[in-house]
Amino acid sequence: MATAPQEVCLTDNLMHFMALSDTDMHLLAELEQTPQPVSRGQTLWKAEDVPRTLYTLRRGWAYSMHRSESGEGQVLDIFLPGDLMGIRELTLPAHSTDVVMLTSGVVCPFPAERLLDIFQHSPSLTLAIHAAAARQQVIISKRLVNILRHDARARIAHFVLELYYRLKRVDESVHRDFSVPLLQSDFGKLLGMTKVHVSRTLGEMESQGLLRKTRKDIQILDLERLLEISAFDPMKLTDQLNPTLTAALFPSAPT
């Protein structure tokens, strides 16, 4: 077990799928000039707020949740270190979810207008940010497809693999036993089932030798079978940019 959660910045994230020029790195670094510690449970924004500030998440986990009048809420996003938070709602007149820290951590807030500067000064960085936003959407779309077609066990398998591969992407040291600050009830809010059924299903999955979730972490016991029952697509490919665009962006560079 034991992941060493060193800090991850947005640059680390974007560099995964795109080469950045020095100018671009400099522009990005400006966004992350004001790291700010945040505590577990702290709210970064609430539904109905006008989006004014974007955040990069350097350390810790956060989630976004849609709260319904009828009491309970549904979780939409899980944000991990390196993620850019708020890009989806940047152009909307109001947020529709609350965003709350799941752990203590460090975020870098910056004003939304700053992105307009980037749009003006760097087409390649514009593309990189669009690519980051698209990848967040892909995660949600895959979760939707997964939920549309699978039962409780496969939903959990899929989501655990989502976390595993996303974490490994930004932190090579992540092991098959990794720390996860999510409760069973959070799983329920993410996957559309009650916490009672999450508990039942986790028990079943452990007895089947698939995975083990404790209060603080998750152990993947049988990666092969989890991939199989969830039909998870490891999306290694997602870490590459569309080659057509690469060619257009860097006409001189080799493919």
Place this chain on the structure above:
Amino acid sequence: MATAPQEVCLTDNLMHFMALSDTDMHLLAELEQTPQPVSRGQTLWKAEDVPRTLYTLRRGWAYSMHRSESGEGQVLDIFLPGDLMGIRELTLPAHSTDVVMLTSGVVCPFPAERLLDIFQHSPSLTLAIHAAAARQQVIISKRLVNILRHDARARIAHFVLELYYRLKRVDESVHRDFSVPLLQSDFGKLLGMTKVHVSRTLGEMESQGLLRKTRKDIQILDLERLLEISAFDPMKLTDQLNPTLTAALFPSAPT
């Protein structure tokens, strides 16, 4: 009944939430220079294809669907006239869904690199395109939240309202009785239920005076109650741009 589906172009769509300069309109018009008729059932792209071409949909409906080895597929997007198709996967190395015409119609294909030109020449249009992409994602996120928390009846209510408001946005003439080229099985693939249960539930909803779906169209019988049971958010607000950004973009203009 009787909607008169005149053609809708991307400009009509983007203008809904953002003022466009003459230069911007000119750039957009260039994208739509090559209208091309397409027939019902025609495939625009398939999963695994490398994204090279984007399409604007000027007339007709299309859908994107994730096909699983195990036979059936799940529908992710419904595209309506005025929509930009392919923006989500623009930066990805491969498509993950098929896109197929639900009706005959007209599309305007243009090469993906063309968007890079736009990123270079017009920050405001860049923002508009980002806004359009974000709005498509909002639609999917709302559908996910809806599916996470609601039963079959509310899922159908929510989806019908989604269609109703999206259609009305681009075509004022849309009435509470509007044409919908979707089968009951399509509803199932969109909402995560079997066509048998869709049929049962539609029957129930008709007998409750909520709505009536025939082979070709849908009649909304009780808008109020549909809004209530689905907790649908009419997202009129979505047609406005974030005022913070508007102020930054057009510092001289009045709010």
Place this chain on the structure above:
DNA sequence: ATCGAGAGATAACATGGGTTATTCAAGGTA
């Protein structure tokens, strides 16, 4: 008109997951 294929309706039955309640375990606090 006739025919056939695909869409929708319906019914009987099976089951996954929701509901409610209770007990148990763990961690934080005085």
Place this chain on the structure above:
DNA sequence: TACCTTGAATAACCCATGTTATCTCTCGAT
């Protein structure tokens, strides 16, 4: 240490939805 709060496990029961199988209707093709 003892206490208290919160999360997890478990059980009994019930209902919404899935499954399978006909049957009927509509519409397009000949």
